[in-house]
Amino acid sequence: MLNDDLLRPTVSPLSRRQMLLQAGNGFGYLALAGLLGQQAQAATAGAVAGGVTAPAPGYASPLAAKQPHFPARAKRVIFLFMQGAPSHLDTFDYKPKLATLSGPAGGKGKLLPSPFKFKQHGKSGHWISELFPNVAQQADKLCMLHGMHTDNPAHPQATIQLHTGSVNFVRPSVGAWVLYGLGTQNENLPGYITINPPTGLGGAQNFGSAFLPATFQGTRIDATDRNIADIRNNFLTGTQQRKQLDLIQQMNRDLLRKSGPNEQLDGVIESYELGFRMQGAVPKLMDISDEKPETLAMYGADSGMTQTFGRQCLLARRFAEAGVRFIEVCFQGWDQHQALKAKLTQNCGSTDKPIAALLTDLEQRGLLKDTLVIWGGEFGRTPSGQNGDGRNHNNRGYTMWMAGGGVKGGTSWGATDETGGTAVENKTHVHDLHATTLALLGLDHEKLTFKYAGRNFRLTDVYGNVVKQIMA
Template sequence: MSNLKSPFPIYNPVSRRSLLRSASAGFGYVALAGLLSASAPTAYGLTADPTNPLAPKQPNFKPKAKRIIFLFMEGAMSGLDTFEYKTELQKSNGKSAPGGGLLNPSKFQFKQYGQTGSWFSELMPNIAKHADDLCWLRGLHTDTPAHPQAVVQLHTGSANAALTRPSMGSWLLYGLGTENQDLPGYVVINPTPNFGGAANYGSAFLPAYYQGTSVSDQGFMPNVQAASPHALEIEQLDLIQTRNHELASSDGAPDVVEGVIKSYELGFRMQDKVPELLDITKEPQKVLDAYGIKPGLEGSFARQCLTARRLSEAGVRFVEIRQPGWDHHTNLHKGLISQTSMVDQPTSALLADLGQRGLLDDTLVIFGSEFGRLPAAQGNDDGRDHNITGYSMFLAGAGIKKGFSYGATDELGINAVDGRMHINDLHATLLALMGLDHERLTYRYAGRDFRLTDVAGIVQKDIFA
């Protein structure tokens, strides 16, 4: 294990009064305690404040987007039943499918929308209203059909569970810093323990202050509210931070101490800002109605979408929201009706709301899963198995062509045959939209330079506006 220190300057001992203004309520401490010491990162980017690694940094080139909202459909939704209409599949009910099984056409009605004539099933009538604003990636493929590895690969660029890599949000925060110094730059709403859990939004060997911050779908962020009376809390934090600074200044101090210090500082500032920001009840009733806000599980995704808009508007660099429950090996028909009823209206409302506020001009929205579903029936003819060789996502907002479709799968929706994009290509393209060169965004760890795209990745500029 390397003991090299981070090039980011360690804060000098400060007065008790200034420390009181910058201490926090323990945000992120548990996660930080388990991280390994990392090698010094490669010099990267220019920051307005060299003493603050979270300060905004200059990108490699002019960005087309300033922030990202990722709507992750966890479990692999079936594009063949939502927005991938395949005429040949609809005519081939019961015929033998390549690779085994019998072909199973969608039971849902499809029609075309907008001037682009994009196909949507009856499950997505609200998202369909944005047909001419979407950019489709229809030739995606990935490496593994196992959910845990595929989800981790989508988030970190690597399916190798033996060496956890930093998540895409952490790489963006490392490369660009954050716009609002009183808020975390990377937030994950409704994180689940499924399919890799915290590895999907962790910073791995990047400094700990680049990891994602979790928020529940009820707007709860752990460790932000003070647990003690204010005066007592100040004394406690003063003591903790003083000891942290002493440890950070000592010979051989582990790098994670700096992450602890930064997280405490950020957490203290967040006490004033975050509770109000996460309180969506302050929104006008017409906004709540547009998103379909309701209590309980059925309103979870709607609450997440509105929270994501509020966070993005406040300057959070990367927000991910999660909707689990798309793993339909059985009960496909009823399962999709249930899932899309929770997702369709809020997604449409988020796109409309961002547009009305002028945020869609510099915010990139991503909607998709870790892989797709096969056209063959599974089980009792009401399920679909995993498909990693050809599936779709859509983008909306900053930097991309509107009403555009890139790539395609074959006539049955099995294999990507045109405009093929591997996950490494997707990551390279998303970084480029944010103004980052994926080959230059590196971090030295364990004797080699790592990057989100490993040794691959091609930027697909055909989708750029």
């Protein structure tokens, strides 16, 4: 949501709310676009329905496409965030010792063997649980990160660190840094979209821009099993809307000339322009009725328990294909302190088919080679049981995986100990994950900085090592 105080230039005689009121009801959708996230695209400041006018003198979009620091392996990211921390021990980190060593575990409970069968798949021989039969068929595309660890075993802190790199301070999200570093690929769409993000656990902080210009924050979409409503303004023609917007933008640019560089006002200008253009692009892009029945069936987007997440994964592919730089899809509900067998079966049953379809679809369309797909939660689960059939939080060792986008498919990096409780080999911290993600996009995490409060900040703070061993 826009904050009037943050967006109001210090020399402005009008507040944003006053400008919106003067613009009339026809400007309502443009405000909505701002509320959705202030994502501006690489467009000049005078886009007109059916054409583009000359940019305003001296104005350049802060979201114009930029060159990476070095040749990139990936152009975009799709992050499949499994909020709640899925159990690595029951999905992708096979630990047969749990069955043979079942007994006291540090005095805090008994080791809980996985109730699910594991099997090796593909030429890689990845051990994958029976919970993911469809993802298992994609085994040779996956790069397993078995040595993941993070700083805090609490959901809010770990979720925020996974998304921003920091536990203690408000920092820009990963997607905001990516957009800041690379700019946009489509002037009519947000460069950073988050689908169904959690409302708690940091909320908007997980896709916010913090001290980066508001232009770079994520656009939130609460997509369920329905297509987005028609957001076009049906009361005014495109020409009439353009005239209204031109008046407001003239006022904004006058203020910009008077105030000098003003990132907040840049964000307002960009969000209004994007809102105008999105009216034509977004409804069509989010209307999946033009997809072939076999595509909908492949994603499980047509019916059943896979329908909601299947549609979201399909939207992620459509957004990626249309040029969105960073896309996150969140599936919530993996915090299984009890009834793990039943709940994990349900969660995996809802996500397995859509995830496998996304990888297949991206590959068939020639997009997987430059789309980095990341799967995982904020931490893992304990080898010891809890509440009978359940597992507690574990930040000391867990699994995430990557696919496409320049990583070596069919490989593994890192390992946990024999019971899966602690990362012991080639450990990968969240800072390392961020550094590696940026490197695959052609960005040096030590050079991607923004000066704030007198010093240069970066996503990885003073930490992070690129895991070059997983790069193709």
